[in-house]
Amino acid sequence: MGGGTGKNLNLKLHVWRQKGPNVEGQFVTYDAPGISTEMSFLEMLDVVNERLAEKGEEGIAFDHDCREGICGTCGIVIDGRPHGPRPRTTTCQLHMRSFADGDELVLEPWRAKGFPIVKDLMVDRGSLDRIIATGGFITAPTGTIPDANAIPVPKENADIAMDAAACIGCGACVAACPNASAMLFTAAKITHLAMFPQGQPERSSRALRMVAQMDAEGFGSCTNHGECESACPKGIRVEFIARMNADFVVAQVTKGRREAQAGDSSAG
Amino acid sequence: MSTVALAGPGTFLGSSIGKKVVMAVTGLMLFGFVLGHMAGNLQVYLPHPEEAMRSYALFLHGFLHGAGIWVARLGLLAAAALHIWAATSLTIQNKEARPVGYRQWVGWESTYASRTMRWSGVILLSFIIFHLLHLTTGQVHPQFEDMNPYRNLVTGFQQLPVSIFYILSMVLLGMHLAHGVWSMLQTLGLSHPRYKKLAQKAAVAFASLVVLGNISFPIAVLAGILK
Ligand code: HEM
Ligand code: FES
Numbered sequence: 440m441g442g443g444t445g446k447n448l449n450l451k452l453h454v455w456r457q458k459g460p461n462v463e464g465q466f467v468t469y470d471a472p473g474i475s476t477e478m479s480f481l482e483m484l485d486v487v488n489e490r491l492a493e494k495g496e497e498g499i500a501f502d503h504d505c506r507e508g509i510c511g512t513c514g515i516v517i518d519g520r521p522h523g524p525r526p527r528t529t530t531c532q533l534h535m536r537s538f539a540d541g542d543e544l545v546l547e548p549w550r551a552k553g554f555p556i557v558k559d560l561m562v563d564r565g566s567l568d569r570i571i572a573t574g575g576f577i578t579a580p581t582g583t584i585p586d587a588n589a590i591p592v593p594k595e596n597a598d599i600a601m602d603a604a605a606c607i608g609c610g611a612c613v614a615a616c617p618n619a620s621a622m623l624f625t626a627a628k629i630t631h632l633a634m635f636p637q638g639q640p641e642r643s644s645r646a647l648r649m650v651a652q653m654d655a656e657g658f659g660s661c662t663n664h665g666e667c668e669s670a671c672p673k674g675i676r677v678e679f680i681a682r683m684n685a686d687f688v689v690a691q692v693t694k695g696r697r698e699a700q701a702g703d704s705s706a707g
Numbered sequence: 708m709s710t711v712a713l714a715g716p717g718t719f720l721g722s723s724i725g726k727k728v729v730m731a732v733t734g735l736m737l738f739g740f741v742l743g744h745m746a747g748n749l750q751v752y753l754p755h756p757e758e759a760m761r762s763y764a765l766f767l768h769g770f771l772h773g774a775g776i777w778v779a780r781l782g783l784l785a786a787a788a789l790h791i792w793a794a795t796s797l798t799i800q801n802k803e804a805r806p807v808g809y810r811q812w813v814g815w816e817s818t819y820a821s822r823t824m825r826w827s828g829v830i831l832l833s834f835i836i837f838h839l840l841h842l843t844t845g846q847v848h849p850q851f852e853d854m855n856p857y858r859n860l861v862t863g864f865q866q867l868p869v870s871i872f873y874i875l876s877m878v879l880l881g882m883h884l885a886h887g888v889w890s891m892l893q894t895l896g897l898s899h900p901r902y903k904k905l906a907q908k909a910a911v912a913f914a915s916l917v918v919l920g921n922i923s924f925p926i927a928v929l930a931g932i933l934k
Contacts, residue, residue, distance in 0.1 A: 685896025
């Protein structure tokens with residue numbers, strides 16, 4: 440550390456500290472001198488925590504796992520931006536060269552009713568898992584692996600589905616949204632299955648159930664500010680929300696028909 | 708589910724997207740109205756504006772043997788009521804969704820118009836009430852003449868504070884629509900990456916059209932062009 444071509448930064452951090460889920464938290468200020476510009480943001484926090492440990496103080500709790508921008512675990516609101524100031528970059532992939540000597544940084548957790556704080560900068564994003572659990576699946580027959588390309592998929596659909604499937608579920612969209620809405624996340628999950636033939640059988644029930652769960656988790660509703668898209672490390676676009684809205688309306692309108700069909704078949 | 712429930716979880720009107728659709732559809736109705744309303748009022752620039760506006764008013768009052776105007780009024784009233792209901796309900800939901808706010812929050816994509824929809828909306832509501840009492844029923848108009856919309860418009864706008872209130876309200880309407888029309892397209896599912904920028908520009912263009920048309924009336928009166 441400190442070698443190479445990088446230089447060293449002296450920073451001041453204002454960090455949200457909260458001992459547990461249902462207790463009051465507050466900002467605590469830490470000096471972070473001698474931070475190499477070649478460190479990642481999380482490595483910088485590791486260094487701060489090591490120094491805290493040496494002094495016998497409790498380290499700052501923060502979420503992280505892969506540290507390579509693919510798992511969606513990390514996430515800190517840095518100076519008012521989820522994942523910090525670089526577009527399309529997760530907190531773990533953000534490097535200290537994005538900051539300048541003498542910077543004062545405010546570090547906050549994702550703030551939403553649907554993301555209760557576990558500790559300090561760590562939040563519980565189980566709500567997103569529960570949204571997926573209600574509809575983020577397809578019914579596939581077990582048995583042998585189907586032939587590749589046996590089911591034709593239009594190129595445009597495949598592209599849209601791949602774009603939507605890039606969502607890593609980090610929740611930055613919720614954190615960035617002035618309404619703490621999870622619609623970008625839910626829309627991405629709905630879209631990436633709705634664009635394929637395999638996703639069609641549950642397409643309507645998926646839209647209804649995932650949206651109902653999203654509402655039940657206490658998230659807000661979209662007012663089309665577009666902050667989610669700009670904060671998303673994977674560039675998920677707000678157009679997916681429009682697609683979800685359309686799926687939801689179609690599902691609502693055709694609900695009676697599906698229920699009648701289900702009644703017919705159960706009556707024999 | 709065999710019970711027919713309109714509100715509550717799992718139902719259309721109980722869901723966030725259902726309420727957004729109500730807001731979008733009623734917003735579209737109101738938008739259609741303000742566009743038509745503005746276009747109709749452009750008749751003040753005809754050679755004989757007093758007669759033109761009176762016969763336009765008589766036409767509206769006599770449409771469908773007098774039923775037409777009430778159908779339109781009740782439709783607009785229902786649209787406004789539903790629009791405000793959905794806006795209020797969603798605003799409460801959105802406030803509750805973030806019980807603890809950020810110490811620092813930096814917006815990149817949101818606009819002044821998008822962040823002030825509730826305020827522009829509430830001020831518009833007060834404007835709509837004033838406007839109805841001013842040029843429709845006349846209670847707050849000192850020189851109101853029955854069935855003489857052109858005269859009422861001219862004498863009304865000759866009062867500077869009234870004109871200023873109209874102009875400011877129209878600027879807020881423009882902001883509300885500049886965001887609202889694009890938002891409506893999103894809500895109704897009419898959005899595609901290729902056309903997003905175009906749709907946003909179209910929203911601003913339509914909003915500007917309504918605002919410039921409407922603002923021209925008080926300005927033309929104050930400038931002495933309409934008298
Ligand atoms: C002339 C009257 C009005 C017109 C033409 C109008 C039009 C619209 C339109 C087209 C939308 C977009 C719907 C969507 O988000 O999908 C909208 C949204 C909205 N309107 Fe209105 N509106 C009017 C009056 C009001 C009033 C009186 C209020 C408040 C009491 C209000 C509050 C809102 C709010 C909060 C939104 C949601 C904002 C958002 O999506 O970001 N509006 N309006
Ligand atoms: S730690 Fe996995 S994406 Fe950042």
